[in-house]
Amino acid sequence: MNLLAIVDFSVVEIFAARSGWSGFFTLSTLVVTIAATIRLATPFVIASVGESVGQRSGVLNLGVDGVMLLGAFGAYYTTLETGSPWLGLAVGTGVGAVMGLVYAFITVTLHAQQGISGIGIYLFGLGMSDLLFRQLVGTPKPIGGFEGLFEFSVPETRFDVAYPDLYNHSILVYMAFLLVPAVTLLVNRTTFGMNVRAVGETPEAADSLGVSVTRTRYSTIIIANSLAGVAGAALALEKGIFIQNITNGMGFIAVALVYFGAWRPIGVMAGSLLFGLVNALVLQWKTLGIISGATAQLAEMAPAAVTIIALVVVTNRIGQPSALTQPFRRGAH
DSSP states (O other): OOHHHHHHTOHHHHHHHHHTOTTTSSHHHHHHHHHHHHHHHHHHHHHHHHHHHHHHTTOOOTTHHHHHHHHHHHHHHHHHHHOOHHHHHHHHHHHHHHHHHHHHIIIIISOOOHHHHHHHHHHHHHHHHHHHHHHHTOSOOOOOOSTTSSOOOOOOOTTTTTHHHHHOOOHHHHHHHHHHHHHHHHHHHSHHHHHHHHHHHOHHHHHHTTOOHHHHHHHHHHHHHHHHHHHHHHHHHHHTOOOTTTTTTHHHHHHHHHHHTTTOHHHHHHHHHHHHHHHHHHHHHHHHTSSOHHHHHHHTTHHHHHHHHHHHHHHTTSOOOTTTTOOOOTTOO
16 A cells, blocks of 8 residues: 555544545645645745845835835736736836835935835835826736746656646746745855844944945845845736735735744745745635635634734744844944
């Protein structure tokens, strides 16, 4: 008897059959749920990892959602007009970089309060993306994404229908998770990363040692917002459409996940996967009819609730960068 046969007669499936959840407790459904978890977590991983770099230098950006919206529209409209998702991704990244430059000027050069400035960026992104969509597009039109890339052949089994969902993701998914080790190395193993950490903890000391606080924060803000633009582009390209407020507050969740992950990429990724898993479970249960009506509407609140609970538990144990949200004025201390 092989391993798959053993799974057939497992206690889990016997219990599932008796409880009416047999449609969920099957290998194919569980694999599809895992695949959905990975896809749903992708925009959060990209945006949160980028925001973690900005926050490590002492700058909080509550405007991530607005930047994601602008990046999403830029990628969507470019792809719609040119048919090239690569060009769309580049435009989404560029839009994020420009917004990063604007936000850096406001918070680093003008020393504006970061929380209020971030909300301003969010409202600008929300309004401008909607205005551009209505003026340039009007009604939602589908676009092509990165389908067909990275096709894997897997051993033929009677569960082979589920395997493509697990392995055949868009290139954006692989790029998102490769960001985690890349940013970890950048922050922990390079001179630039050392400067970022120093500026985020004690900017006065870093400045006295010749590290440019302004240049470092400008760099990290542009990196963070560029990745927020990529996250928005990934969302639009994966969905193949753009609608008003397509992010639905995802940028704010991304900011929270930075706290959940203790400002470290691996922790941020773990939080993103947790959020994606809860979302995937709710979607799967609704599809299978396990939950419906008011119960389904209540379950849709579960991802945010889980994130808030986890956030409270984690942040009570881990300290944030000492200079987070604090503007730096040379010679003021």
